[in-house]
Amino acid sequence: METAKDFFTSSDVKFAAIRKRRRRTDVLFKSLFRIAGIVAAMMVILIIIFVTSRGVRPFLGSAEERVDLKVFLTGSRWRADQGIYGLGFVIINTLIVSVTGGLLALPLAILSAVLITRIAKGKLSVLLTTIVETLAAIPSVVYGVFAAGKITVLVRDLGNIFGISTYGGNSSFAVILLLAIMTYPTMTTLAVSGIRAVPKELDFASLALGATPTQTSFKVIVPAARSSIATGFTLGLGRAFGEATAVSMIAGNALTGPSWNPFDITRTLTSTMLTGLHETTGLDYEIRFSVGVVLMIVIVSMNLLVHAAKRRLEKKGSAIS
């Protein structure tokens, strides 16, 4: 023991140098890890600061190039050609199509999750999960191609049945269907993992009380998984609000609004940011950053809203029965 200790504490210059280098490397890398973590964490703040500071410029510029903030937030016309930038109706349209799409997808997601976790067994359950995962993996441009080629045609034909003429099917309704399809996989995945996390004991308790397996699923298990389901709904809505390329292919880019007719063309925050991008400069380009700021605000408010609703739901304990 003594000799070993001597060896390690020896004043051998070379050995001490190695130890020093090792310690220095250790300290260096630890600070690199820390910097990487903090840089990653800073990004979201930097995004907010930089996009916002660019986005407020159109409201502060010289009188000639200035956009009135009140008109911007409440306006019902978006005419870049006339220098009129009223985003109010676009905000309302975005809320309508995103929330409706999300609400359409939610029950389907819950029902599918129940089938996957509690009714289907073995290979069938795997197959159904694979379908959901595949839908989640399809990039949004591909959804866009499908929406422009199939969903719009469906909406147009449906409009024809009711004698409503559409702009080739480009409409709020088409966007709603698209967003329902695109948010479904997120919501289903979260609902599945929520249901899987419900303790087995609740299952047994319900069955032992003479409830059928189906009653157990819908009266006990799904309500017990409501927190995950709510999270899935929020994530899905976030995707719906932020979805850009696919939506802009079928929104139709209405110039005025809001329109309450589902077969009418619409305009969302994201489609406003993308439309005509390649041939624009000046104010019409800059204003897109302001729209981006509004998009961020809408998403954050929606998150807070759902979060508050979730809190209230949990506090009340059992609004659901």
Add this chain to the structure above:
Amino acid sequence: MASSSESSRASRRDNVAFALEDVNLYYGDFQALNDITFDLPTHQVTAFIGPSGCGKSTLLRCFNRMNDLIDNCRVEGAIYRNGVDIYGDSVDVVDLRTHVGMVFQQPNPFPKSIYDNVAYGLVCQGVRSKKVLDEAVESSLKKAALWDEVKDHLRRDATQLSGGQQQRLCIARAIALQPDVILMDEPTSALDPIATARIEDLITQLKEEYTIVIVTHSMSQAARISDKTAFFLLGDLIEFGPTDDIFQNPRDKRTEDYITGKFG
């Protein structure tokens, strides 16, 4: 050994809740219960005792067929209730479970209100009348000796109750369906001594109305509250009889060894 017809006749007698006949149970290739045959009396507390893995909980779960939920579990033999084999083809499992209640080791209230927990079974049965449900909730909570503690906040989340209260709620929840039998799988093992004492008091009160089968690890608990005791070992029923006889004067050497603490 009694013949099948005799046994089914016996099970119709008023004082038999379950008549078991050559019950064998397998988990895959493993046999967990061997040829269990005995009559379980009504309106008494019957305790199942034995070391871990002796099959006592497994047998308990046969009475309401909760073993059906285990994939590779297979039951042979017959368990007669009111003259009908509950493992027969015509038996509706869901219906059976409304008549045979169960209370689990860990209190497992639903994350719903106290009221909704107690009303749950009836709601599943299709009862919608507020009056009927209110009455059932009140009388069940009273029978479970929980009413006084919770009557002012029936809408509160049941998971916020203490462990002992939760377990009494689970008993109330089972009682609400007016079952004949209540199965209890180590109902006090997760509770403190005071809560345990309250549940034990409750069990002795409840036997007036219900047949109670309780699986317990605590010999003293079996001795305190049960009328009949069954001792199991490695899937065999070693001895079954009045609790006093089993504890004071066991006929089998293995029973004696277990009770005196030679193994456990």
Add this chain to the structure above:
Amino acid sequence: MTRIRKIKDTVMQSLTWLASGISAWVLVAILVFIFSNGWKLLDRTVLLGDYHARNIVSGFDDIQTADVVFTPPASLGDDEVASTRYGFAVRDEIDKEKNHVHTITWVDDRSPLRNGTITTAGPTQGHKAPFDAGMNINKLVFIDASGEEVYVGRFKQQTPQEWIPLLDSEAKQIAEFHGKVPGGGMRGSLIATLMLIGLSLFFSVPIGIFAAIYLYAIAKQNRLTTFVRSSIELLAGVPSIIFSMMGITLIFPIIRLFGLSGQSIILGSLTMAVLLLPVLIRQTEEALRSVPPSYAQASLALGATQTETLFRVVLPAARNGIFSACLLAVSRIIGESAALIFTMGTAIQDSPAVTSGATSLAVQIYVLMGGENPNFELASAISIVILILVLALNLTVKVVSALSDKKGKA
């Protein structure tokens, strides 16, 4: 069980089947639509060809009107006309603009027409001119026995059945070839996508892994860590179009310091690098956490420093998970469009460069779908490529994790 209960149960169960049925039907409808529109188009020229059509005018200095007689392959169809003296065959086709074109369907390797050089002024003047299957022949100029130039081809409204025999019998020497390399390919976007993948991973993988290590090994249970975690969580919820704007407002000024201006693949990949951080960090941290702590303890007990332990023991043990994280990142890059539209632009390039703008495959689809007449066929063909790549990557991730699960159990 009462009748009503049975009916209710059946209804609810049917609804679950209906819901999943709808999702399965949607998936099948998407695949059928994309494949039926794009599959017939998807061949070598579309996959590896230019997007922009290119006119070729080539001259021939010294043509040995060879004595060789070329034998066209037996597989030529009735509508293809072959020149046995010059070793090629053409077919009269209708192109996307509904015009007649004479498309080369076969060229013999020794065909003298392959020896032309480009004569049009410009950077490619003097280069070897292409003469390949898939190109269109508009005009051929040859010199006949009397030394006169003769013009033949589609531009004179001749059919191949008319001008090819003329060429074979009259020509003494070929003077000029006017043709077109048809566009509508995706090679440029494919290359740009590969560049984007390489650069994005180069920028983001080190930061992602280091940040994951920070959260796994260095960060203590305190407010700072909570802040870091929730910030990264928030970053995952930022829509990709906002990342696009971040690229313009935050990253663009930085790379301008290095002399880069305007939209470029570099700007796109730096933007993607930020977008990928949450995915990389989350997956990598999960992979690190799945390494048994006993490994690290053993290494530390042997006198290794924490950094040495991480690099020599923990990271190698987590390599499958980190590899999967990178594959998921690649899949995300391939599918991403909104984050790139602002930062890389929407101009399709046939020869992309990292310092200038270009489109990835996904953005090319977006561009093709814009405008009055969306090009569904090409958009669908590119979608097939994207789908195959993305689904293959996801499948690989599944296989990798299944394999390491198996290994973990054994």
